[in-house]
Amino acid sequence: GKIIKDVMSRGELGIVEKGKNDLQTEADRSAQRCIIASLSHQFPDLTIIGEEEPSHFEVPSDWLMTDFDPEVLSKKCPEEFLTVSEKDIVVWVDPLDGTSEYTQGLLDHVTVLVGVSVGGKAVGGVIHQPYYNYQTKSDTNGRTLWGLVGLGTGGFSPECPPYGKFIVTTTRSHSDGIVQKALDAFRPDEILKVGGAGHKVMLLLEGKAHAYIFASKGCKKWDTCAPEAILTAWGGKLTDIHGNSYDYDKEVEFPNKQGVFATAKGLDHKTLLKVIPQEVLNALP
Numbered sequence: 001g002k003i004i005k006d007v008m009s010r011g012e013l014g015i016v017e018k019g020k021n022d023l024q025t026e027a028d029r030s031a032q033r034c035i036i037a038s039l040s041h042q043f044p045d046l047t048i049i050g051e052e053e054p055s056h057f058e059v060p061s062d063w064l065m066t067d068f069d070p071e072v073l074s075k076k077c078p079e080e081f082l083t084v085s086e087k088d089i090v091v092w093v094d095p096l097d098g099t100s101e102y103t104q105g106l107l108d109h110v111t112v113l114v115g116v117s118v119g120g121k122a123v124g125g126v127i128h129q130p131y132y133n134y135q136t137k138s139d140t141n142g143r144t145l146w147g148l149v150g151l152g153t154g155g156f157s158p159e160c161p162p163y164g165k166f167i168v169t170t171t172r173s174h175s176d177g178i179v180q181k182a183l184d185a186f187r188p189d190e191i192l193k194v195g196g197a198g199h200k201v202m203l204l205l206e207g208k209a210h211a212y213i214f215a216s217k218g219c220k221k222w223d224t225c226a227p228e229a230i231l232t233a234w235g236g237k238l239t240d241i242h243g244n245s246y247d248y249d250k251e252v253e254f255p256n257k258q259g260v261f262a263t264a265k266g267l268d269h270k271t272l273l274k275v276i277p278q279e280v281l282n283a284l285p
């Protein structure tokens with residue numbers, strides 16, 4: 001988070017266009033180097049997959065994080081993970097989610113995502129929001145939300161969305177006709193068009209939206225692994241638009257080609273899926 005803020009303060013974003021509507025900045029590159037170097041230093045047998053291309057330059061020594069969160073470590077590890085070894089774990093790293101919004105100054109849409117999968121399932125995750133409340137508080141360090149399936153969540157106060165209303169959240173920078181058709185089918189009371197997969201799942205976790213609907217193939221495994229794990233740990237659900245779960249094993253393809261459909265705790269995910277029109281399902285087979 002600090003690296004991301006430092007790059008923004010210096011004002012030289014070093015933007016590279018990776019593809020259509022797909023940017024990368026110095027903050028994406030540096031944050032990934034910090035996260036991957038720190039994790040692989042401490043856990044050499046982990047499989048770590050990051051969004052950005054690997055860099056072979058050595059990272060500055062003050063970028064190597066060596067401390068652990070005592071609050072999380074004070075909890076009891078769920079039985080099912082006691083025998084998991086480093087080799088069974090795949091970590092999906094999105095060093096900066098919401099790059100497009102970052103370059104446009106919509107800073108609270110930006111998150112850092114580190115997702116942990118075991119046996120192909122998204123089970124653990126961290127969403128760090130470096131610019132949380134940055135407009136109201138000047139020297140905030142941001143916040144860090146975490147979740148582990150079987151244990152619970154921390155770093156935020158989960159809330160269920162309001163009854164008698166249906167609020168959906170979706171992309172603001174990667175929309176198209178099919179994305180819009182899927183949204184319209186739900187006849188939502190409100191559509192929150194915001195950046196980042198991490199940011200949108202936070203809206204579900206904090207009761208600001210009932211569902212996150214993205215009928216497009218732009219999201220990748222590093223976008224959804226951490227958010228899915230935290231959402232699942234709380235009691236919500238994230239699948240593709242057909243209702244199938246994504247596999248987060250190390251051999252899988254990166255794109256989430258069947259889109260994203262996520263619901264807050266207490267919602268009937270399965271029934272809501274039936275609202276998605278056949279034409280939309282056919283577009284993302």
Ligand SMILES: Nc1ncnc2c1ncn2[C@@H]1O[C@H](COP(=O)(O)O)[C@@H](O)[C@H]1OP(=O)(O)O
Nearest residue numbers: 022096097098099171174195196197218219223
């Ligand atoms: N067409 C796309 N090309 C590249 N990345 C995409 C695309 N669609 C979605 N993403 C990634 O998924 C995130 C959520 O999508 P959106 O903000 O449009 O709802 C984006 O912030 C971006 O992650 P990132 O910013 O890490 O590259």
Ligand SMILES: [Mg+2]
Nearest residue numbers: 022023051099
């Ligand atoms: Mg990107």
Ligand SMILES: [Mg+2]
Nearest residue numbers: 094097098223
């Ligand atoms: Mg992303």
Ligand SMILES: [Mg+2]
Nearest residue numbers: 051094096097
């Ligand atoms: Mg990213």
